[in-house]
Amino acid sequence: MGLIARQLIRFRSCMIRNKLRISPGFVLVLSFAAYFGDPVVLGWVLLAAVLHEGGHLLAAKGIGLSVRHLALDFTGANLDFYRKTTSYAQDLLLCLSGPAVNFFFVTLSVLFHWNPLFLAAHLLLGIFNLMPIIPLDGGKALYAFLSGVWNPFLAGRVLSVLSVLIAVGVSLSGLWVFLQLDGPPNLLLLGLWLLFSALCSCNLHHFPIK
Numbered sequence: 001m002g003l004i005a006r007q008l009i010r011f012r013s014c015m016i017r018n019k020l021r022i023s024p025g026f027v028l029v030l031s032f033a034a035y036f037g038d039p040v041v042l043g044w045v046l047l048a049a050v051l052h053e054g055g056h057l058l059a060a061k062g063i064g065l066s067v068r069h070l071a072l073d074f075t076g077a078n079l080d081f082y083r084k085t086t087s088y089a090q091d092l093l094l095c096l097s098g099p100a101v102n103f104f105f106v107t108l109s110v111l112f113h114w115n116p117l118f119l120a121a122h123l124l125l126g127i128f129n130l131m132p133i134i135p136l137d138g139g140k141a142l143y144a145f146l147s148g149v150w151n152p153f154l155a156g157r158v159l160s161v162l163s164v165l166i167a168v169g170v171s172l173s174g175l176w177v178f179l180q181l182d183g184p185p186n187l188l189l190l191g192l193w194l195l196f197s198a199l200c201s202c203n204l205h206h207f208p209i210k
C-alpha cells in the first residue's frame with residue numbers, strides 16, 4: 001500500500017473517530033441486550049434506530065445545522081450540532097423528525113406487507129421516543145413547545161418533574177410485572193434506564209437530539 005493511500009485511510013479513520021464516539025457504556029448495553037434478547041429482533045431495532053437518526057440528520061441539514069458528532073452511550077444515540085441558536089420551532093422539527101421517519105416506515109410496511117419485525121421495530125421506536133420524558137424526543141419536543149408558548153424556565157421544571165414521575169411509574173410497573181406476574185425484568189430495566197437518563201439530562205439548555 002502506497003504512502004498516500006495509508007495517509008488517506010489514517011485521515012478517514014480520524015474523521016470517523018471525531019464524528020462517531022462510542023462509549024464503553026453503549027457497548028455494555030448492546031451486549032446486555034444481545035445476550036438477554038433475540039439478536040434478530042435486536043438487528044431490526046438497530047436498523048430502525050439508524051433510520052430514526054437519519055431522520056434527525058435530514059432535518060438538521062434542512063435547517064442548516066452541521067453535525068459535530070454522533071455519540072453512542074448508555075442513553076442511546078445523541079446527535080450534537082455546531083450551531084446552537086435554533087428557534088423553538090426548529091427544535092420541534094428536529095425532535096419530531098426521528099419518530100416521523102419511524103411512522104413513515106410503519107406506513108410503508110403496512111401498505112407493502114414488509115417484514116412484521118421491521119414494522120414492529122419502527123412502531124415501538126416511534127412510540128417510545130415520543131414519550132414526554134427528557135431526554136427522549138417527545139420530552140424535548142414538549143419542552144420546545146412549552147418554552148415557545150410559555151416560559152423556558154417553567155417548561156424545564158415541568159419536564160424534569162414529569163420525566164421523573166413517568167420513569168418511576170414505568171419502574172414500579174416493571175417491578176410489579178417482575179415480582180407479581182413472574183414476568184421478564186425488561187420493563188423494570190427500561191424504567192430504571194429512563195430514570196437514570198432523565199436525572200442525567202437535567203441541563204435542559206443543552207440537550208442533544210436522540
Ligand SMILES: [Zn+2]
Nearest residue numbers: 098129137210
Ligand atoms: Zn430521536
